[in-house]
Amino acid sequence: METIVPSDPLLLERARQFDRQALAEIYDLYSPGLYRYAMRRLGDPQLAEECVAETFSRFLHALRDGKGPRDFLQAYLYRVAHNWITDLYRREPPPEPLDEAEPALTTDPDVAAEQALRDDRLRRALRGLTPEQQQVILLKFVEEWENEAIARALNKPVGAVKSLQHRALARLQRLLSEETR
Amino acid sequence: MTDLNDLDPQLKRELERLKDVPVRDPQAAARGRARFLAEAAALQPAPRRSPAAPRKLAWNFAAVVLTLLLLFFGGAVGAAFASQNALPGETLYPVKLAVEDLRLALAGTPQAEIDLLMQFAAVRVAEMNQLAAQGIVPPTETAARLDQHIRLAMQLAAGLDDPAMSVALENIRAQLEADASSLRDEPGEPGRVLQQTRQMLQQHVSMIDEGLSAPEQFRNRFRTTQIAVTTTPTAVRAAVTPSPQGSGGTSGGDGQGQTPTPGPKTQTPGNPGPKKTPGPSGGGAGEGGKGP
Numbered sequence: 001m002e003t004i005v006p007s008d009p010l011l012l013e014r015a016r017q018f019d020r021q022a023l024a025e026i027y028d029l030y031s032p033g034l035y036r037y038a039m040r041r042l043g044d045p046q047l048a049e050e051c052v053a054e055t056f057s058r059f060l061h062a063l064r065d066g067k068g069p070r071d072f073l074q075a076y077l078y079r080v081a082h083n084w085i086t087d088l089y090r091r092e093p094p095p096e097p098l099d100e101a102e103p104a105l106t107t108d109p110d111v112a113a114e115q116a117l118r119d120d121r122l123r124r125a126l127r128g129l130t131p132e133q134q135q136v137i138l139l140k141f142v143e144e145w146e147n148e149a150i151a152r153a154l155n156k157p158v159g160a161v162k163s164l165q166h167r168a169l170a171r172l173q174r175l176l177s178e179e180t181r
Numbered sequence: 182m183t184d185l186n187d188l189d190p191q192l193k194r195e196l197e198r199l200k201d202v203p204v205r206d207p208q209a210a211a212r213g214r215a216r217f218l219a220e221a222a223a224l225q226p227a228p229r230r231s232p233a234a235p236r237k238l239a240w241n242f243a244a245v246v247l248t249l250l251l252l253f254f255g256g257a258v259g260a261a262f263a264s265q266n267a268l269p270g271e272t273l274y275p276v277k278l279a280v281e282d283l284r285l286a287l288a289g290t291p292q293a294e295i296d297l298l299m300q301f302a303a304v305r306v307a308e309m310n311q312l313a314a315q316g317i318v319p320p321t322e323t324a325a326r327l328d329q330h331i332r333l334a335m336q337l338a339a340g341l342d343d344p345a346m347s348v349a350l351e352n353i354r355a356q357l358e359a360d361a362s363s364l365r366d367e368p369g370e371p372g373r374v375l376q377q378t379r380q381m382l383q384q385h386v387s388m389i390d391e392g393l394s395a396p397e398q399f400r401n402r403f404r405t406t407q408i409a410v411t412t413t414p415t416a417v418r419a420a421v422t423p424s425p426q427g428s429g430g431t432s433g434g435d436g437q438g439q440t441p442t443p444g445p446k447t448q449t450p451g452n453p454g455p456k457k458t459p460g461p462s463g464g465g466a467g468e469g470g471k472g473p
Binding site: 018020023024027028031032035036039040045049052053056057060061064118119122137138141142169172173176 | 188189191192195196198199200202203205206209210213214216217218220221222224225226296300
């Protein structure tokens with residue numbers, strides 16, 4: 001389980017002064033995880049790249065305006081990515097998952113087709129959750145963050161995160177069983 | 182507290198499948214990184230500048246006093262630090278360029294040099310934008326130096342092995358596109374210079390596209406072409422000048438643009454004074470600080 005670690009204050013301070021080395025370090029540290037997170041939410045490599053690019057761009061603009069995170073940079077970046085994805089889905093509803101099924105990592109066409117179908121079902125069920133429920137499920141059970149870290153990413157108290165998580169799980173289970181019926 | 186192990190086994194299996202994510206395309210990742218760093222260079226806060234002459238003079242005076250004080254009390258390090266926001270034509274601008282030359286001379290690897298050169302390219306673009314925003318025509322020397330940064334970066338990339346060259350060229354390309362799109366649309370002569378600069382950047386993008394599709398031709402082009410260097414740091418010039426063919430290159434290497442061998446320092450570039458838009462020529466590339 002990933003524990004919450006405050007960002008290196010010196011690194012953030014250097015980033016605030018637009019130190020190229022520090023910014024490159026931050027990008028190298030957090031962009032791979034953010035990309036995976038965006039892929040899980042969006043299921044599309046191009047959109048995931050766009051999400052990462054926009055997240056870091058907003059981070060830069062926040063730094064320029066004297067804003068941005070003071071300590072927990074990772075939680076901040078995931079919050080920005082989450083907001084971007086939520087805005088995206090608000091603007092344009094997600095495409096039908098069957099049209100963009102990821103190729104499964106197997107050579108057997110039957111198994112691949114079955115896997116693609118299950119992936120679609122799962123993604124569709126996830127999209128049946130509210131954006132915050134999706135975020136809490138992914139951060140908790142896929143990224144394996146602790147509740148305290150999730151609370152920072154969602155900007156909510158830990159207690160609220162726990163009840164959100166409880167509701168999200170119940171709903172996901174129900175949606176999955178409806179999908180398989 | 183619920184965690185993955187407490188979940189219904191079926192749900193747990195489903196969620197665990199989400200952990201499998203297709204591998205990220207390394208070239209897309211490299212492009213994203215380069216774009217981020219280019220945007221950072223473009224957004225780097227610059228000091229607020231007023232077109233009002235008295236205030237500008239006061240600032241120039243303050244800069245000179247500060248430099249003298251720093252030279253006296255803090256030495257060259259302080260002056261170098263103070264020069265970092267200087268624009269072409271200002272008193273401290275040559276110091277800024279000298280610091281860049283020094284940083285290049287100290288870069289340990291061709292990749293580090295390429296990164297620095299592209300960082301300096303973004304700085305040149307930002308300088309040109311700032312001058313144009315004030316109605317000042319960016320000096321041709323600044324555009325020439327920008328052109329040199331890019332050519333030298335490409336030449337260093339041409340000396341890398343195939344995979345490294347490909348990634349380096351992708352990075353350079355992404356930054357050039359970001360630089361080109363960050364150039365402002367300004368009226369009059371300053372805008373025309375920025376437009377020409379944008380075209381120059383786009384020509385370099387095309388050159389890189391050719392290099393990505395035909396790496397060997399790209400290498401040959403840089404093996405046989407000597408960049409007309411007027412204000413280039415010695416170390417970089419030494420690194421990128423092919424040693425054979427009697428061109429007077431001093432690399433002592435195999436012409437592949439390997440680690441630079443710092444040669445004797447040459448003069449740093451001059452301090453060409455920018456021209457104010459509508460006025461007369463003002464003597465061309467004269468000394469800086471003569472703006473109205």
